[in-house]
Amino acid sequence: MVRDTKGKIIASAANVAVTRGVQNMTMDAVAEEAGISKGAVFYHFDSKHDLLLSMVQALTDVTDSTIADVQSKDTEPGSWLRGFLKASLTNTTEDLGPVGRLSVAFLTAAANDTSLLEPMNRRQPAWREAINQSGLDPVQAQIIRLAADGLWINDVMGVPVLDAAERTAVIERLQAMTREKAKPDQKGNQA
Amino acid sequence: MVRDTKGKIIASAANVAVTRGVQNMTMDAVAEEAGISKGAVFYHFDSKHDLLLSMVQALTDVTDSTIADVQSKDTEPGSWLRGFLKASLTNTTEDLGPVGRLSVAFLTAAANDTSLLEPMNRRQPAWREAINQSGLDPVQAQIIRLAADGLWINDVMGVPVLDAAERTAVIERLQAMTREKAKPDQKGNQA
DNA sequence: TTTACTAAACTGACTGGTCAGTATAGTTTT
């Protein structure tokens, strides 16, 4: 691939989804945004379904590589979760970064057809494993991950769940929680 | 309203979204599902946009009334969050209940047009207030809510984040967390 | 007489997908 047109199309599609709204993410709009013809888009992707699938794949790839990046410099317990937090929260509500743009595409995919989430679903067993092996109490670790998901989805949808101060406090607390070692028995319900 | 046709249409629309897929939630399909004519659907709703808006409104109404129901029998600190947890988690992954169906519609709305989330966005300040006044440490309270959101969205999308045992453990832990009073200083980062 | 519909035909705009043909760069043949 001399000129990475495929990558450009994916980025353009994500961009259209954010700027013009997901309902306007037509193949024509994607082509226009990428500065190529519609035919060229179909040259690279068999169908819109195929494009959407690639976008979801791109999101999981970005997430995985962010985590790997963090873990290459942080081998303490909980590093996987710190990577996951970083990947989920790189986007502020306005002015979404590349990950945020892809996230919107992810939502699109989910809404249009759940089967498009295959690339994401395929990563779940590995992620669950990573979370359970993170060195933290597994239940607490899952909760951290779910809270990150919750914050992320609300961001992507533009639902104002938290104000700026609350947001900062929540993120700091989640980060602090990734540094709490497993406590053998806190409330009497440890298996 | 002698025969609650409006309600029936909303329920039917949610049903179509779940059973036939969101992309097939056409006005014709909704009418057919409700067992009425397309004209009747347009008699009650000015447009599809209007119907979607009503579906999101219905979801927030169901959530609010579930919370109110729980709080009428539970006045301990954290009762709001226990109500919210109940509202979010009434649905198992398969076999969605009414709330789960509406949730899918919510996703649809979000994906098609963020402005459709207005009814949901309007409730956020009140929910934030309720969380902050819940009697728990506010940051922890927000995290519980976000984790519930995270579990909910993954359920709705059908992403297998947790296996059955993990799921049970996480829900129990979240419920336990709603009973933990605010600890003045646990880790040294309380304002 | 107003409210709440049914039934069915129709329109107008949009959108995913197709396809014949063109451009470019590199490779083999003569």
Added chain:
DNA sequence: AAAACTATACTGACCAGTCAGTTTAGTAAA
């Protein structure tokens, strides 16, 4: 070195199908 050929990348016009929304004419009940 020129000619012939190949693979890849892309253009741009076109189309068949879909769907929200409209219209019309009529029915049933309170």
